[in-house]
Amino acid sequence: MGATQGTTLHERIAARTREDPSRTAVAGPDATLTYGELERRAEDVAVRLAALGVGVDRPVGLLVPRSAAMIVGMLGILRAGGAYLPLDPELPATRVAALLAAAGAAALVTTPELAERAGGHGLPVVVPGDSPGEQGEQGQQGEQGRQRPPVPASALCYVLFTSGSTGEPKAVAVEHRQYTHYLDGLYERIEPGWSWALVSTFSADLGSTNVFAALTTGGCLHVLTREQAIDSDAFAAYFAQHPVDAMKLVPSHLAALAGADGAAAGRVLPRRLLICAGEPLPPGLVRRIRTARADLAVENHYGPTETTVSMLAHRVPQDLPETATVPLGRPLRGVRVHVLGPDREPVPDGVTGELHIEGANLARGYLGSPAATAAAFTPCPAGPPGARMYATGDLVRRLPTGDLEFAGRADDQVKVMGYRVxxxxxxxxxxxxxxxxxxxxxxxxxxxxxxxxxxxxxxxxxxxxxxxxxxxxxxxxxxxxxxxxxxxxxxxxxxxxxxxxLPAPAVERTAPRGAPRAGLEEQIAAIWAETLGLENVGVDDSFFDIGGTSLLLMRLRARLVKSLDREISMVMLFRNPTVRLLTRHLQTAAEPASEPDPGRARSRLTTAARARRRAAMGGDER
The missing domain is CATH 3.30.300.30 (ANL, C-terminal domain)
Known part of the structure; x- marks a missing residue:
C-alpha cells in the first residue's frame, strides 16, 4: 500500500470501494454500512455541501455523535473538497460557536437532534441521510460529483483546535498529503483488512488513526458510543460479539477499562495490535496487558497535532525491561528528529534536549495565523533548502538503542485525559x-x-x-x-x-453536604473520597461537581463493584450522581434488566448540571 492508492484520503477509500463495494466498512450504533453504501451516502453530503459553496480549503463543522453518520459526514466533507472540523457534542454550545467562528466554517454537518442547537450559529446545515439523493437519485448526484474539480493533495483535510498558551485555542491545519504520508509509515506496521475500533473521541487526532487505518485498507471500522467506551462491561460485551483486530487509545483510558488490578484487561483488548498514545505509557500497565494477553502486539506512539498524528513509534518487547517509562520510539518513514540544546545545537546521545521534528509530516500551520505559524515552524538548518522543523516543547534523550525517551516539558503544558492543555x-x-x-x-x-x-x-x-x-x-x-x-x-x-x-487545592462546598450514615452510605462515601483523592465527601455532593470525570467514574465503578460485590453499571452511576441517591437505589430496587438509553441518562444529568450552574451564576449563561 502507498501513494499509488491516491493522493487524498477519500481517493484511498474510493480505491478500496472499487475492490469490493459489498464489504462492510462501518459498524455503528445507528447503522452498518458497506463500502458502496458509505460512498453513496457521503457523495450525497458532498453534493449538498458543494451547492453551498464548499470547496478546497473551506472548513466545515462536523457536530455528530459517534456513529456511522459521523463517518458519512466526514467523508462527504472530504469529497466536497472541504476540511472537516470535528466538534464533540459534549462541548458547551458557546465553545462550539467560538470554534466554528474561529475556523471560518462555511457550513455545519450535524444530526436532526442537534440541528436546532446548530442553527443558532447562523450556518447552513446539512444532515446526513436527509436528502432525496440518499434514496436513489444516484445518477444525478454522480453527475454533480463529476462536475466538481479534483481535490489536490495540498488541500486541507481537517482542522483541529488545540489548547493555546496565549489564552486562545489554536487551529492546526493538516493537508491530505501530510496525512497520507503518516498513513504510508503506518501501513508498514499494520495489515490490510483489519477491523479497528473507534473508542476515543474523533475530535482529537488520536481517534482518526482508527478511522483511516481501517477505511483506507479495506477493513471494518467499529464505532463505539460514548457510553460503550467508558463502561468496561459494555465495552467487553461489544468486543465479545464483534472481535476487533486493532485499536488506538490513551493509556489512562485503557487502565480505567482494565480496572485497578487489571482483572478486566483480557476482556477489553483487541486481537492483534494495541496502540497507546496521547500520554506516557506506564510499564505497569503494559505488564498487566501482557499477563492478560501475552500474544498481543503493543506499540507506544508519539506525535503532537502539528506533526500529523504520530511520528515516533516503539514496538514494546515481550520482555519489558525494568524501567520507569516506555520509550517514545523511533521516527516513522520520512520523519527526521533533532534533539537540540538551549543553543539550538544537537546534544550528545543520553543528554536531555528539546525535540524538534522535520519532514513531510509537518502540518501546514495554524489556520489564519501566519505569525504563529512562522514562530512555531522555523527553518531547519540541518535540512535541505526550504525545510521546516517544529519545536515540540517536549524534552527527550536518545537511548543506546536509538529510541527516544520522554524526559518532561520545557514549558507549562500538561496532558489531561490524553488532551494537550x-x-x-x-x-x-x-x-x-x-x-x-x-x-x-x-x-x-x-x-x-x-x-x-x-x-x-x-x-x-x-x-x-x-x-x-x-x-x-x-x-x-x-x-x-x-x-x-x-x-x-x-x-x-x-x-x-x-x-x-499557591496552597494545595481543596474543594469548596457552598451548600451543606450531609454526613453519611453508618453502614452502606458510609461505605460508599469512603469509596468516593478515595477515588477523588478527597478527605471526605458528603451524601449530597454530586460526583461531577467535586472533581469527577468520566475516567474517574470508571474507576469509581470498579471499586464499588469489588467492595460491595454488587452489579453496578455506568448508567446507574450517571442516574444517581450522589452518595445518597446511589445508596437509596441499591437499598430499594435492583437495577432493571433493560435500562433506558444511557445517552438520554447522560443528557438528563447534563441538563441538571447546567441548571445548577445557572443557579450558581445567578441565571447568567453568557
Missing part, C-alpha cells in the same frame, strides 16, 4: 468572569489522574460561580476540578504570581 488558556477563561481579578491554573495529581486547580481573586466571587462559568465555556477536560478563591495571589520579588506558594 495549556494552563494559560484555562486561566484566561477564568479571568473573563466579571468578578475575578487575577487567575492562575496549576495541575495536580499523579500520572493518568492529572487534574487542574484554578486560583482566583475577587471580592464576593465564589468557587462554584467560577467553575460554572468555566464549564459553560471549556471542554470537560479543561474545566478545573477545584477552584480556590484567595484574598490575594502570592507574588515573587519581581511581581509575578508565585505558583510554588
Amino acid at each position: 495549556e494552563p494559560g488558556e484555562v486561566a484566561a477563561v477564568l479571568a473573563r468572569h466579571p468578578g475575578v481579578g487575577q487567575s492562575a491554573v496549576l495541575p495536580y495529581g499523579g500520572a493518568g489522574e492529572l487534574r487542574l486547580a484554578g486560583y482566583v481573586t475577587g471580592p464576593g466571587v465564589t468557587a462554584a460561580q467560577v467553575r460554572a462559568f468555566a464549564a459553560d465555556r471549556l471542554p470537560e477536560h479543561m474545566v478545573p476540578a477545584v477552584v480556590v478563591v484567595l484574598d490575594a495571589m502570592p507574588l515573587t520579588p519581581n511581581g509575578k504570581i508565585d505558583r510554588a506558594a
Whole structure:
C-alpha cells in the first residue's frame, strides 16, 4: 500500500470501494454500512455541501455523535473538497460557536437532534441521510460529483483546535498529503483488512488513526458510543460479539477499562495490535496487558497535532525491561528528529534536549495565523533548502538503542485525559468572569489522574460561580476540578504570581453536604473520597461537581463493584450522581434488566448540571 492508492484520503477509500463495494466498512450504533453504501451516502453530503459553496480549503463543522453518520459526514466533507472540523457534542454550545467562528466554517454537518442547537450559529446545515439523493437519485448526484474539480493533495483535510498558551485555542491545519504520508509509515506496521475500533473521541487526532487505518485498507471500522467506551462491561460485551483486530487509545483510558488490578484487561483488548498514545505509557500497565494477553502486539506512539498524528513509534518487547517509562520510539518513514540544546545545537546521545521534528509530516500551520505559524515552524538548518522543523516543547534523550525517551516539558503544558492543555488558556477563561481579578491554573495529581486547580481573586466571587462559568465555556477536560478563591495571589520579588506558594487545592462546598450514615452510605462515601483523592465527601455532593470525570467514574465503578460485590453499571452511576441517591437505589430496587438509553441518562444529568450552574451564576449563561 502507498501513494499509488491516491493522493487524498477519500481517493484511498474510493480505491478500496472499487475492490469490493459489498464489504462492510462501518459498524455503528445507528447503522452498518458497506463500502458502496458509505460512498453513496457521503457523495450525497458532498453534493449538498458543494451547492453551498464548499470547496478546497473551506472548513466545515462536523457536530455528530459517534456513529456511522459521523463517518458519512466526514467523508462527504472530504469529497466536497472541504476540511472537516470535528466538534464533540459534549462541548458547551458557546465553545462550539467560538470554534466554528474561529475556523471560518462555511457550513455545519450535524444530526436532526442537534440541528436546532446548530442553527443558532447562523450556518447552513446539512444532515446526513436527509436528502432525496440518499434514496436513489444516484445518477444525478454522480453527475454533480463529476462536475466538481479534483481535490489536490495540498488541500486541507481537517482542522483541529488545540489548547493555546496565549489564552486562545489554536487551529492546526493538516493537508491530505501530510496525512497520507503518516498513513504510508503506518501501513508498514499494520495489515490490510483489519477491523479497528473507534473508542476515543474523533475530535482529537488520536481517534482518526482508527478511522483511516481501517477505511483506507479495506477493513471494518467499529464505532463505539460514548457510553460503550467508558463502561468496561459494555465495552467487553461489544468486543465479545464483534472481535476487533486493532485499536488506538490513551493509556489512562485503557487502565480505567482494565480496572485497578487489571482483572478486566483480557476482556477489553483487541486481537492483534494495541496502540497507546496521547500520554506516557506506564510499564505497569503494559505488564498487566501482557499477563492478560501475552500474544498481543503493543506499540507506544508519539506525535503532537502539528506533526500529523504520530511520528515516533516503539514496538514494546515481550520482555519489558525494568524501567520507569516506555520509550517514545523511533521516527516513522520520512520523519527526521533533532534533539537540540538551549543553543539550538544537537546534544550528545543520553543528554536531555528539546525535540524538534522535520519532514513531510509537518502540518501546514495554524489556520489564519501566519505569525504563529512562522514562530512555531522555523527553518531547519540541518535540512535541505526550504525545510521546516517544529519545536515540540517536549524534552527527550536518545537511548543506546536509538529510541527516544520522554524526559518532561520545557514549558507549562500538561496532558489531561490524553488532551494537550495549556494552563494559560484555562486561566484566561477564568479571568473573563466579571468578578475575578487575577487567575492562575496549576495541575495536580499523579500520572493518568492529572487534574487542574484554578486560583482566583475577587471580592464576593465564589468557587462554584467560577467553575460554572468555566464549564459553560471549556471542554470537560479543561474545566478545573477545584477552584480556590484567595484574598490575594502570592507574588515573587519581581511581581509575578508565585505558583510554588499557591496552597494545595481543596474543594469548596457552598451548600451543606450531609454526613453519611453508618453502614452502606458510609461505605460508599469512603469509596468516593478515595477515588477523588478527597478527605471526605458528603451524601449530597454530586460526583461531577467535586472533581469527577468520566475516567474517574470508571474507576469509581470498579471499586464499588469489588467492595460491595454488587452489579453496578455506568448508567446507574450517571442516574444517581450522589452518595445518597446511589445508596437509596441499591437499598430499594435492583437495577432493571433493560435500562433506558444511557445517552438520554447522560443528557438528563447534563441538563441538571447546567441548571445548577445557572443557579450558581445567578441565571447568567453568557
